[in-house]
Amino acid sequence: MRFALFAGLALGLTLAQPALAADGDQKPLKDVSFSFEGPLGMFNRADLQHGFQVYKEVCSACHSLNRVAFHTLDEAGGPGFTEAQMKAIAAGYKVDAGPNDKGETVDDKGNPLTRAGIPADHFPPPFPNEEAARTANGGALPPDLSLIEKARAGGAHYVYSLITGFHETPPAGFKVTANKYYNPYFIGWNISMPPPLTDGQVTFVDGAPNKIADEAYAVATFLAWTSEPHLEDRHRIGVGVMIFLIVLSGLLYLSYRRVWKDTAH
């Protein structure tokens, strides 16, 4: 009973369910399961690599990934690219190189100076600044995706539901704003992002299935890793810590019983 009370104090504060749905309220997220969920969850390398490809070929046209460095792509617990693959990926990006030793930031034609990416670089953003991003996107700012799954309730489920949540019919009486799209998983239901994926849009290098659901699932996995790159470490160390603490507590219990053996209390 003691422990029930102890746990109840923590849980009692978190029990919460919304009451009635109104227009614009988020629809319950889709129930998909990911390999990295649960206390022992680990990423699926193939999903991570597919998700990276979806980000690279589709999302990165509008969304930055500012906090992710190329060198993390071949690190343990990540997508599992080889060092050579990672360096090739980095070199495939053009990153800002100005100013040069003459103090110039643009070349003769007025284009910004760039160089090929190296492992220490981060993913370069698609737009030079917020204003350029808004201008290109009808006034809306595509958010940076590095932390998106920790910054939205539901995490990977949110991203998956949102990407696969277009093309639903709005309820009667709900008017979709001009130049916006109906998506019941987006709070307010009017989203500026057009449906980003189509069936077969990304051809995976290993020929894996590429319906919208597959692509969304893969990119939701990839963005879970960008949000929490040390998730696998955390789960692995966590298991060890639990075993240690349970054994330690067992020994402490025995010593406690031993000390109090002949003492009434």
Next chain:
Amino acid sequence: MSGPSTYVPQTGFTRWLDSRLPLVRFAHDTMLTFPTPRNLNFWYAFGAILTFCLGVQIVTGIVLAMHYTTSAMVGSVPGSSLAFDSVENIMRDVNYGWLLRYVHSNGASMFFLAVYVHMFRGLYYGSYKAPREVLWILGVIIYLLMVMTAFMGYVLPWGQMSFWAATVITNLFSSLDQVTGGLKVGSHIATWLWGDFAVGDATLNRFFSLHYLLPFIIAAVVGLHIWALHVPGNNNPLGIDVKGPQDTVPFHPYYTSKDAFYVGLFAILFAVLVFFAPDFVGNPDNYIPANPLVTPADIVPEWYLLPFYAMLRSIPQKLIGVLVLGGAILTLAFIPWLDTSRVRSNRFRPLMKQFFWLFVVDCLILGYCGSKGVDATVPGVPLLPLVWVARIGTAYYYAFFWLIMPIVGIIETPKPLPDSIAKSVLGAHAAPAE
């Protein structure tokens, strides 16, 4: 309570030191031989658990501070701040930085979980009653310092909730404008707290400075708290005084072993949170960099402050709401004199015991109200706004201390108290077992 010291220095050095600075004698008397009631139960382990929490927070905090950048200025990531970036750097690039940060951020929750159990335990067994009034008040001061420290710590990552929590809380002072006329005393206080005309870089810097300072003040007050504990000695579940050596056992090895076991169990719960649900108590909005131009849909504090937040929001008039909030914590300092009963422990107070458990439930309900939006209603009852539940909850919170405690203490007939701890423990159930 400690009685004459039984320490006998064994070596030449300790004899030499003992006549100059009796440090070893002090440690011996307070941590080893200190006579402690033999009937302390599980709930008394939370003193040791809290010491553990304070140690964890200070050690992880010092290392985190080595990697943290105190600046609201924009760094290399557009739309973010150096402070936010440095926290992400800790999470991604610092070796085991994610572990340090998750231990520290969840450590705050575990610290408050433990302190609430500790406070409810003191309330249930009447540990605030004479001669332990100063001990209790020092506890209230520690709690107040903890609230301030936790609040300022929450601001440091400079996410959306950090920024808006800082804005809401510091703006509470501006409610004083309502009674100071053209002088605008409240606004001046808010400006002075910010160090600017809005929450910004100056605010973040002073919050970090104070967030680093206050834990050491807490540690000092904890020292006083333990000193004040060691003069009258521990209260116990029976709430009766220790009559002699037959009622006590030495702190070591009896309570060192018992506390260590419960600290172990507490650490298991702590580790579950850190390793398997590190963002369980957090708000997703705090992973969005602070943006003064975008107000989050719901500004909610961390769970441990929700009951007070519910009180604040339940009062439509801002200044009165602030006073009700402050009064709720201040009230705790008066408990030793509000309780008129001559019996300490609720084990022997059949009527007060019921009001006590109702009070625990009341705090949980207030916490629930605080976690919901301003317009939320009772689940399934659209006509009953939660704000009214919070009002009733707030009324009960105050009534519990200012009406029920004094009145019940007078009208209640307590059950007979056992003669002594030893008799209760050794005699065949001389006291009502619990």
